[in-house]
Amino acid sequence: MGSLFRSEDMTLCQLFLQSEASYACVSELGELGLVQFRDLNPDVNAFQRKFVNEVRRCDEMERKLRFLEKEIKKDGIPMLDTGDNPDAPVPREMIDLEATFEKLESEMNDVNANTEALKKNFLELTELKHILRKTQTFFDEAEHHNIQAMHEPMVTDDNVGLLGEEVARTSQALKLGFVAGVILRERIPAFERMLWRVCRGNVFLKQAEIDSPLEDPVTGDKVDKSVFIIFFQGEQLKSRVKKICEGFRATLYPCPETQSERREMAIGVMTRIEDLNTVLGQTQDHRHRLLVAAAKNIKVWFIKVRKIKAIYHTLNMFNLDVTQKCLIAECWCPVADLDRIQQALHRGNERSGSSVPSILNRMNTRQEPPTYNRLNKFTSVFQHIVDAYGVASYREVNPAPWTIISFPFLFAIMFGDLGHGTVMLLFALFLILREKQIAAKVADNEIFGMFFNGRYIMMLMGAFSIYTGLIYNDIFSKSLNIFGSGWKPDPVMYDYYKMDKSSYKINPNASSYSNGPYPIGLDPVWALALNKITITNSLKMKISVIFGVIHMTFGLSLSLLNHRYFKKPLNIYCEFIPQLIFMCSIFGYLIMVIIVKWLKFTEKDTRIAPNLIIGLINMFLFNYTKESDLWYSGQKGFQIFLVMVAGFCVPWMLCVKPYILWKRNKSGQTNTYTLINDNTYQQENDVPEVVHHVDIENSNEPDDEIEEKEFDIGEVLIGQAIHTIEYCLGCISHTASYLRLWALSLAHGQLSEVLWSMVLQIAFQMNSQIISTIMIIVCFAFWATLTVIILVLMEGMSAFLHALRLHWVEFQSKFYKGDGYLFIPFSFDNLIEYSVEETSSRRR
């Protein structure tokens, strides 16, 4: 089973890299992705590290690239993503890249500055155009009023428009000044109010909206603006009005007073706008060409820059040798891959043309190595389920390989329905077959991504649900009668005309049972019976207990593997064996009784079959008063014996281990225990070239030293007591907990039955054929939707969570410590999506 069974054998290595070769070597290791570097200068600030300048240059390059990317996105140019993965460029190339980006950025900036200036110009001209147009209408109106006022002298002053009045006055004697300008539309109310207040009502403001939104030259947003014209009298007011305009960022434009001048100006403005348009077009073209060229390479550039940055980040974690000629790195790596790492280092050396080879030394350490399981896309999802609870301790038995089967199976016991299982399987198969296409699209959709990542687990869950559905004989709450039921109605008892139609209760004692048991699963005749629930409940409950006890016992036996592997014989004799006996004598006996009951009692003698629950309770109460409860000879004696054995196991678990430890400690043997405890893997690691680096260890991380604890009998006792109580109570509560398999299965079956009878069945019961046809179409759509949403999605989710819990709590608590930490190798693969800071922070 390789590394899925236990995590990979890891070793701490020391790397001596020649300064000139270090970059190439790290780059090769990054491509390989099999080593996890340790930070050797954790106390050194980010900006005091050796390669901080290179990192900074990369930051700068990234900034330029982001700037370019932003511009490219702004213009909506598609970025070419070829998906190819260029090697990390050599340091020399970094300068070229820098120069390229520098040139591009400055060119971009020039173009942008030009465009901005042109656009600003354009905006001003457009605004002026609008002003001329709108003011023309103001003046026209004014003229009109004026004429009107002259023609109709009877009209009182109130009826004459205000402007008309003023213009009329203008014509008399007073010279009215005016300014015209453009202002953001949303600022008009405040603007108007302030004008009124400051000038005490002595100005007249006329405004008109510009219909088309104008483009802001700096941000490129579309903004709504309005043209306004203010009439006032006198110089003092003029300066005030101008100040207010300035305060509200209104742009003022010169507007000639006579109509002919205005017209002339309008024509001039129009021609200038046209000229500007051509220039603007050319600038935009130039910009577009630049961006299109950049868009072709930008993804590759990003990858390159990120790789460089990642390499220098890694180099920053290294120690400098005293002679400054080589860098010293420490890393975790899998023992099995040492050759590949050596080869990568060799390649790196060759590439850099360094004469002195890089040296890879295995080191001896007392630190806990990281946990590394080699995964593929199928196993990874199961490993994630386990890791979500806790990463396995180094080299402890990994529950993932069994989870692959037991998880979908327990799920299916709860979800057992052939129809729903098929729906799930088909969906999962769709995801798997279209894997490549979907993976590209799914990246940014979190919810769908969840389904997509779980596609393999869904496939298995669907397949197992089909199987359990077949056993339960349940397809969308109906039964399949493939082989013909074993029950033939007794013509006397089940006379169609005489019997009570409301209760098709199958009496097991009726002599109508003929063909022998149904070949696979539940006899379909039960689907018709009124006591269907009773029989399935009994069946499913027993199945739940049987599978639960087997599952837990299996977990328990995995703990044996752990104890043997970590060489803790004490744990085998003082924990594993009494635990196993405890479990078997109570629950092992229970499932044995269940199976015997199935085999021994046929349909003929159901009446005398014992009640197992009462029996179990009486077993503990030593209550054997009723003779009828006993159904095999020697039952009383055997059961008393079992209870005594289980009772005896408790003090065994509780006392023996602390006692032995205490005794060992007293006779000065404590070392053997701690040695076994802490240094197990050292013993079997027959490392040939052990370089002892304890001094470096000590100087770097004194905290990591595992302190040998003082032996404290009280602490050991308390720990053992908690452990024992937890186990004994856990056995009972966990067995009961597996009954959720039955409960959820029951709920699922009932829910789908309700859905069938409340929705789809209505359509079948219509009198008229036509109505029935229409109703079937409508109801089917409704039923199908609800089936998918409620029964497959929601019930599936709940069954998933329960299966998860059964694995995390009931199964893994029997053997799994889960206090390791993940092996996160330095690899370029993650870089394409994340930038380095993110990956390094995740590493922390």
Added chain:
Amino acid sequence: MEYHDLYFNIDHGYLEGIVRGFKSGILKQGDYLNLVQCETLEDLKLHLQSTDYGNFLANEASPLSVSTIDDKLKEKMVIEFNHMRNHCFEPLATFLDYITYSYMIDNIILLITGTLRQRPINELIPKCHPLGSFEQMEAIHIASTPAELYNAVLVDTPLAPYFMDCISEQDLDELHIEIIRNTLYKAYLEDFYQFCKSLGGATSEAMCEALAFEADRRAFIITINSIGTELSKEDRAKLYPRCGKLYPDGLSLLGRADDQDQVRAVADFYGDYKEIFDGAGNNPGDKTLEDKFFEHEVKLMKNSFMMQFQFGVFYAFVKLKEQENRNIVWIAECVAQRHRAKIDSYIPIFQ
């Protein structure tokens, strides 16, 4: 409001959570120790990247200047503040608005002073604090007398009621501007104090203490700054905010103070302030009175986070963030000017 605490989380629980989250992003002592070791502003940027500030300077082209850092720091704080302001319910909305008023007062004073010195308004606007900007702000230079200022600009702003007391002032010159500023502040603090009191519960408990300190600090500073100026004692007494611990006895004593020693004598009557004045000195190596006040403020604000179900945390967050900005800018200035002697006189916030 009865059962105030019980219902607090319905309306304000989310934002209290957010503000406590923001608070944990405030730089710790360890960060400052790293920051003061920086050789250049680039180093500073690199270190800030590893804190809650993240990539806030990533898109700035080098070379960095202190003012860009300052702007970006302010921008970040304003984004956080506005996020909270946009998500809040009454009465928290009003409360947060109250916080912005002090920035509005500062902006108004800044603009008036600027226009007095004939600076163009476009140059002044970027210097205003973005939290205190309001629509009519840019047109402020049309006013030449306080009455005009009120009628034209301030009447629509929430500051209008505070301005009532200064309408009678005749001119807008340096002295009067200071008077206006302090009168506005006084009215603002008293109003804010009353508002917090009316909210009741833990909010008034935490906020009244904070505002009382703010009021007293202003009273002390006004007194010290006015010694030796033409401001008369009666006028000076009018500027003291009357919501602090000094009110009423301490204020009347301060009103009669003629020199620094008399101010110190007043402070001696109050335990907290005695400590502040005792710790401050003008000798090199001593902390200035201003810094001591800041330190005390930081202490108060940190205490505010100890209470739950109250708005004081929002005020405290803004104040602490402001202090942090001052610290970073101070360190950045010291680094930029290669003047490392005083780089350590920032005010640490959290350990």
